Each structure stands twice: as C-alpha cells, then as structure tokens.
Amino acid sequence: MNNKNNELNERRDFIKTSAILTGGALLSSIPLAGAYASGSDTIKIALIGCGSRGTGAAFQALSTKFNLKLVAMVDAFPDKLEKSHKSLLAKFGAEKISVPEDKKFTGFEGYKQAMEDADVVLLCTPPGFRPAHFAEAVKQNKQIFMEKPVATDSPGIRSVLATAEEAKRKKLNVVVGLQRHYQKNYRELIKRVHQGELGDIVSGQVYWNSGGVWVNPRQPNQTEMEYQMRNWYYFNWLCGDHIVEQHVHNIDVANWVKNKYPVSAYGAGGRFLRTGKDYGEIFDNHSIEFVYDDGSVISSQCRHFTGGANRVDETFQGTKGKIFLDSNNRGKIWDHKGKVLVNYEGKTDANPYQTEHDELFAAITANQYKFADAENAAKSTMTAIMGRYASYSGDVIKWDDALNSNINLMPDKLAWDALPKILPNFDGTYPYAIPGVTKVI
Template sequence: MANESNQDRREFLKASGLLTGGAILGSLPFTAKASGHPGYHFSVNDTIKVALIGCGGRGTGAAQQALSTKQNVQIVAMADAFRDRLDESYQNISNFLTAKNIKSPDGSPKLNVPEDHKFVGFDAYKQAMALADVVILATPPGFRPSHFEEAVRQSKQIFMEKPVATDAPGVRRVLAAAEEAKKKKLNVVVGLQRHYQPSYREMIKRIHDGAIGDIIGGQVYWVSGGVWHKPRKPNQSEMDYQMRNWYYFNWLCGDHINEQHIHNIDVANWVKKGYPVSCQGTGGRQVRNGKDDGEIFDHHIIDFTYADGSTINSQCRHYEGTYSRVDELFLGTKGKIEGMEKKTSSLVGYNGQPIYTYTAKTDISPYQIEHDELFDAIAKGQYKFADAEHGAKSTMTAIMGRMASYSGKTVKWEEALNSQIDLFPTTLAWDAMPKSLPDKDGYYQIAVPGKTIAV
C-alpha cells in the first residue's frame, strides 16, 4: 500500500468518502523553495523536521513510525506537560533507532532534539511546533482542539491521534480549523488507522460497490479488560492527578467509548458513508467503580440510527476476565461481512457461499502505512489528506453515544453537535481545579441515566 498509485488512492478516497468540500489530490502547483510554503519537500534526502507534541506511549509510537518511513525524517523538538514523560519518550525513541539500525541518508541524527528543543508545560506545544515542518499531536484528546488550531495557524503538516475532542465545543473548533487547513492545503492525517489498513480498504471498497447490497444493520465491538491506573501520590495536586490518569476523566479522554471504541464506530460511519441522525442506549459502572476509576462508565451499549433508517449496534466495555472482541459485523441485503481485522476476511451470501475473500498480502502495520503515505506526500509536495473533518464527525458520533448512555435519552445529531456543555477547565495550571472533583470520601460524581443532563 505504501507504493499504491495516485489513481488507486484517488479511487479509494472517493469510495470511502474521506475527502469532502474541495480537498485536492495531486501535486501542489509550486515548489517549497519558490513558494516558501512550509512542510513540503521534493527529495528523499531533504530533511523533514518533526515536532512531537505529547510524549506518552502513542506519541512515542507515532514518532517511531514517522522515523521508519523512507523519507529523511528528523525529530527536532518535543513537548509534554511532564518532563519525566518527555525524557522517557526520548530514551525509548533512541533505543528504537539503535535496535532497528535506522539512520538518515546523510548520516545526521534522526533524533535531533537538543536540550533547548525540549519543552515542558501547558504551552510547550507552541514553541515545539515553531521548529518543525510536521507536527505529531498525541496528547490526551482534550487538548487536541487547541493544538490542532495552533498547528493550522502555524501552517504545519499534521498527524493527529484520535479522537480529536472530548466534547461538542471541541469538535466544532476542530471542524472550523479543518476548513482552514483545507484552504492552506495542509495534509492532515488522523490516527483512525483502519482507513489505512489494506483489509478494510479492500473490503469496504467492495461493500460500497454493492457486493452485499444495501447495508441494513450491523454490530461494532470493543469489549476488553480495560487499561492502566496511576496511584495518587501524597500532596499531589488534583490537576496533576487527573493529567496522570487522563483516561478516567471526560475533559481529557471523553470516556472509553470515545477514546477507544471510536475505531469501530468510525468503521460503521465509513461503511454507511455518513453519520447517525440519532442514537439511544445504556451504560454504567458494573465492575469498575472505585475511587481510582474517575468518572467514566465501564460499559456502553448504543444503537446508532442512520438517515436511511438502518441501525448499527455498538458495544464497548472494560471487564477483566471476560469475553473479548474487537471487530465489526455488517449485514447487507445480499450478504454479510465480519472479521476485517483478520488476515483473511470474506463477504458471504446468506446461502453460505463466499462472495469475495481477501487475504492480506503484507504484514505492514496500518500504523506504519498511515505515516508512510503521509510523509511520501509531504516529500513529493502533494496535498492528499484531509482527514480532520471525518475524524471530527466520528469523534462527535462517539460523544453522542456517551451523551445517550449518560442521560438515558434519545439524542439527535444536531442537538449533540450544538451542545454547549464544555468540559475543559477554565484555567490550565498545576494549582487550578478541573471541573470534576472528588467528594469528601474521594469519589467522583458519576452520570445517572434519567437524571444527568449530558447534551
């Protein structure tokens, strides 16, 4: 897929509906040096400077993938709220380059971040971005709207992780910045990597070509055992604690239906070539309900209804020691498909006969493919990727699902998108207080369906 032709890519994007509203495929009508346009290069030996914003596990992984492309990519700046996370990421990237024997064509260091290019704090991202052609945005999702806005303002090429916001005001900011990115012809790739996974591309192209008829229903799943905790330390500020445990607070994460299950919800939107008009569902805290579990639910079950009346059921939960499933099933008028995550997947008729079977021809990770294609486009001076709008709307779909499970109400798309509930703290400082605080016993307030106002 890293070597696929422009025409193949053009046909995929047309089929997938990723690009809308004037996104352009092809070369820019100018050279980087002649135009002064930032971030475009025309030689594999031309250095592409990258700033890593957010130095956790996913940011470190994204940096490693960027450095593993064929282009002469250098990490030249790093930014994080925490110095220890930055230092750990720097060491892990360095170890990775050594282990893989990855070097620049001209012998210069791939990890070229002197001490004065390491920035720490809530505003560190602005300084790091100013030093780069490309930015990797991988902080907790609550910061994504402001970081994306700044990257667009500075005219950077952008890779940003999913989800792209945690509330409706944040989604609206990303949508507005996405329009500016299109005007500036800035490549934007969002880390919904199934859009770059060969099995999903191949199978969904056939679904869109009508191989199993009209999609009339389906199920999408992310049911697993959950994630990490960081124990509270003596005299630790509330802001520091929540930042360290960002997964359990909605202003930072948006709940696991948003941070994790968005992958499967996004596939449903891709298959349906649109976004739900409404949803309803349920959720709560069955097994994960301690002081260290923050304010998020441990399960959500949502029915998303699309404009044609079809419904996709969504399930996500975090229960240790239970059945796990991470995939999607879709039913058409002529047949069904499931297992696109697998090396071999099939479109099957209701008579049991296979309509089409796909077997992966490469073991290249889709995480790598998304960087391969992005940096190839940048090196060639091409504007090919405008993922931000779609990423924002799939994020909004997940947030709408959270609104439905928290409130117990049917939620419509327009009212969800126009919600004025802003989860972000009024002030960002280590001694400032987030909006969600523990009670005298150390427990956070949890949404109660039927009582909580979530829209």
C-alpha cells in the first residue's frame, strides 16, 4: 500500500466528514431508507442497551420536539431493562413509552428483534458489541444514534468502517455520541482554527484525568461472563480501556482540530494504584504522543485514580497563537503575545447531549440525509486503540499496522455459560499488559 496516497485519502475523507459534523451540511434531500417505515407521522425508536447512558439517550431522544414513541427495548440483563423502563415511563408516560412485555428483549441476541418495528435505533450497549449492532441496524435500514466508542479492537473498527460505507450508500443518518461535535463552543472556535486564525497547528495537549468509575463486586454463583458484563469497564473486549471508552472524546477533538488522523503513537502507561482484582485488566494511566504526517505531536494523558489534580480539556498551539477548549462551554484563543482574541463563556449554551438528538430527529422528520458520523468515529476510536497498543507494548505503533491487526478480543461464543478470552488467575486477579513484553498487533 502506498502510505502517502493513503494519508492523502484519509485527509480528504476527514475534511468531508468534518464538514458534516461541524456544519450540519446537507448531504441529500432524497427520501431516506427506513424513515417512517410504518407510514405514520410517529417516529418509532428502539433502545439497544438500557444502562445509564442508554436510558439517558432515550431521555434526550424523547425530549425533542418531535413525535417519538419508544416501542422496544433490549438489554443483556432483565433488571437493567426494567429499571430503565420504569424511569422512562415515569418521565414520559404511556403515550410515549409503549413497550409491551413481548417487546422487551434480554440476552445477547434480542437486539435483532428489538430493531424490527423501529424507524430509529439507539445503540448504547458497552462498545464491544457496537460493530455487530451497527451492522444489523444498517442491514435493517434503520436511522441510527450510537454511542462512542464504536469498537474495542481493530477487526471491530474495520467492520464499522465497512458498515459506515453501506449506511452512506443507503442514505441512513448516523449520529455518534462524540457530543463535542454538537457543542457550540467547540463548533465555533474550531471553525476559526480551520479558517486559519492560529496558522498551522504544531502541537497540542489533551486530557481526561479523573478519579475513575464504579465497581460491582462479584456475587455468589455469577458466571465469569456475567461478572465481566456487570463490570464491563474493566475488560478490553467490552470497554477498550478508559483511553478508548472515555478519552476518545479528547483524542477526537485533536483529530478534528488537525483535520487528519495520526500516523503513529508512542507512549507508556501502567497500573500504579488500581491494581486489585476488582479492576480487571485495564491500566489506570496512559500517556501517549500522537504524531501526524506533518511532524506535529499531540500529547495525550488520561488516568483513573483519586488524589491527583483532575483535568478534562484540550489545548493546541499554532504558528499564530493557541486555543483552549473544555466541555464546560468554555474556550479561549490567544495570539503569541498573549493577547486574548476570543474569550468564550457560553455557560447557558444548549446541552450537546440534547443537541445531537434534536438535530438527528430534525433531519429525519424533514426526510433529509444529513449525518454520516460513523467514519470519523471509527477513525478516532482507532486512534485511541492505537494509543492503547502503544501504552500496553511500549512500542512505536504505526496507523496501518494498528488498523490491520487481526487480534480479535471478542469471545468465541456469547452466552452466559461461555468463557471470555481473558480469565482470572488462581488468586482472582486478571493478567494485564506489561510494556516491553506484551505484543499487541
């Protein structure tokens, strides 16, 4: 493969995708595949994954000004489905929550049936399942909202990229929950970067340093599959490590600002404080340098432990100045002499989690094909996975090598009595990567 031509094609693809994400560019007003399949003016939605994020996505979809009805739900766990259903029913009532018992599906395969009667599907399970669920949704001609990240390994990314092309061919709207693309301060200030106000971006730093997330203790008589599913954040086949599941937001902003994807990654990480059996196989810190084809370097930090200074934001330096952005609706641009050119403090801006649904359902209601987020989401997820490969191995990892890896993390069989590929040691701890030893691609 000619790497130079490959990089040029990636840049062209990124610019096309970025225009869609940042400007809401209309791609087509041709009637949509799958839109209003029932012939009704009610948009029927199905919720695939009923955890806190899935329930939140359903809240936001149903809070749009459009005529929506939830008609099916699926989750691996009945208790999560029922908790979600009860919460949504209390908020929106039976008029909008019309999910009879025969449209509540559980287990690993119910997603196929849950999608059948819907016009739009919300894909919100742990990300390891996203490639298969996305493929099925496109096969069934559904309009799609799906959460980030969109895969946890390279085969999954290749699957999502192929499905993204099929979604484009079918003119199916796909919005991905990298919600900074739907946040006003990011849209407005990155537009100014792309217009050249900072010159060429030569470096940057992106952060998600925080205290970490929940742990669900092992229960008596749990199978290994159930335990890992209940603690999906700590197993790479389900989560991808927090550099992928969480830090993908900041890494995606770096790619957005640069208008391209990195060609290599190099860095380190480890398990310094969160070392017990409750924390599965993931690291508690990663520090990566992403190198782009113009020689610029974006430094990336993420960590999960308490007691340190928390930081979740992005900053970049250009030949004419620098920029700061964060998810609290703040942003600032300076010139090289320190003069503030833009000071954005839009604390009353719309919630971007809501905006992504408002804009998706506005397009669907208008019968417009407007959103094709999946390709960029796949490539930004691949950037984060490449960072994990670099952190786990200590090697310089190149983009093409990472993307073409055939290491598949998914279990050979999905069933409650099946075994995942990673299993605990005799003492209940899980094997984890050792930089300098572990091979990742």
